[in-house]
Amino acid sequence: MVTRMLGAHGEAADTSWMNSGKCREYPPNTFFPSDSVGVSIARRICAVCPMKAICLEYALDNQIEHGIWGGTSERARRRMVRARLNMAQLDTAAS
């Protein structure tokens, strides 16, 4: 089954990869932990998931703020977004 949602830029996003994620084997709340122990548990599951890279890109592209995606916490994704913005600004300044 192919699931489609709107992507960050309004285009149809293919989310069929979600059907192959390891998280399908666990209760959804596993990936919305309330403490650092829960974050570690979710991250260990993501570490062996074949969809890890695409999952992380999906979360970054769609600015998903909550939960563990691609093995990253909300805080880690905020840092990644800031780093990407800084790189983009450097690229713009250099051109």
Ligand code: SF4
């Ligand atoms: S990386 Fe984690 S959250 Fe993403 S699909 Fe895999 S198990 Fe699910």
